[in-house]
Amino acid sequence: MIQKIPIVEKILSANDRLAEMNRQKIEEAGVFSLNLMASPGAGKTSLIEQTLKCLSGEFRVAVIDGDIATSIDADRASAAGATAIQINTGGECHLDAVMLQNALQQLDLTQFDLLIVENVGNLVCPANFPLGTHKSVLIASIPEGDDKPYKYPGMYRGVDALVINKIDLLPYIPFKMDFFRTGVEILNPGVVTFPVSCQTQEGLDEWIAWIKTNVTAKK
């Protein structure tokens, strides 16, 4: 008799177990945490900058930045007032729970109210690796086109909130909002959605209000 060992499942559950440990650590510190995911250039770092600006003086924010290379994003988050830690994945196309665990060891979480984890720019792989954060947020971007929910269902299906960034570019780009929203609704019915522009600040108030409510609930 041959017994098959489900290897893929075991690897995934190792990540999930570490994610649970991360969650417990974050939870005990009373911090609200976000896993921010998106395509390259959808505006993760810009949204973090705007969020830091709006929360300045009110909440203490830590940012953990995942990138293949460079510390460009962590430098921007740091310049915008956050305690920032850069994870260079060295080629890996997503963060995983191990990388977050290592990064968390460099932070005294009790000194913060909000933890934002900026994942690697990728609309596929990060969806398969929970980190242990409270909420996962996807940033869509108008110039990416209105068909992205249909073509990248895994990412759209799993998230707790959706930010639609760069709405200031709507006049210059063929983007059917109804078609986009129908795709989102099929995959993730009723998901809370924030159309914003990090350039003009339009729509950011609702996003910030959502963050504040979540942070306050953890106190």
Place this chain on the structure above:
Amino acid sequence: MIQKIPIVEKILSANDRLAEMNRQKIEEAGVFSLNLMASPGAGKTSLIEQTLKCLSGEFRVAVIDGDIATSIDADRASAAGATAIQINTGGECHLDAVMLQNALQQLDLTQFDLLIVENVGNLVCPANFPLGTHKSVLIASIPEGDDKPYKYPGMYRGVDALVINKIDLLPYIPFKMDFFRTGVEILNPGVVTFPVSCQTQEGLDEWIAWIKTNVTAKK
């Protein structure tokens, strides 16, 4: 004595070996082939549509479309006049040489002059999986931002040509072309570059001329 087996290297070289077989098959048919890579929404399918429009009547074009889900891209390529084959990767974040081999079995390559493979939208993983095409082409997109070469060096380093799409959006987006081009030049000195807009058709003539030269050289 323990002998270590370099597993990762072996897996990669299996892909590379199949890629060589793909190359040989394409070469024997006298077809010029492209592996088109980019972030989600950078404009791979739009560039294919424009390319088909420009080459219509002159060259016979086959398009193999890689996507996580749906046949949206293959439908668009087909509507634009190509023989199109859709590969749904079922979650895989990139095409590999096996997938291309399977798709090639569905085509009589001798009936075509140009083969365009549209990879999955991803600025990380496709760089690690050669398919066997003659040239790899990366599409950058103005709304993605000017820091992408620095943050996704693996992709920018390995390609034979770079298309900079959506230049019609330059007036509306903070994008420092010098900073972008410096990053490209560090990673891939002298790479042939085509700034274009698939919306306004600006710059497409040079791209089409490059394709024609390459197709003609294979005859």
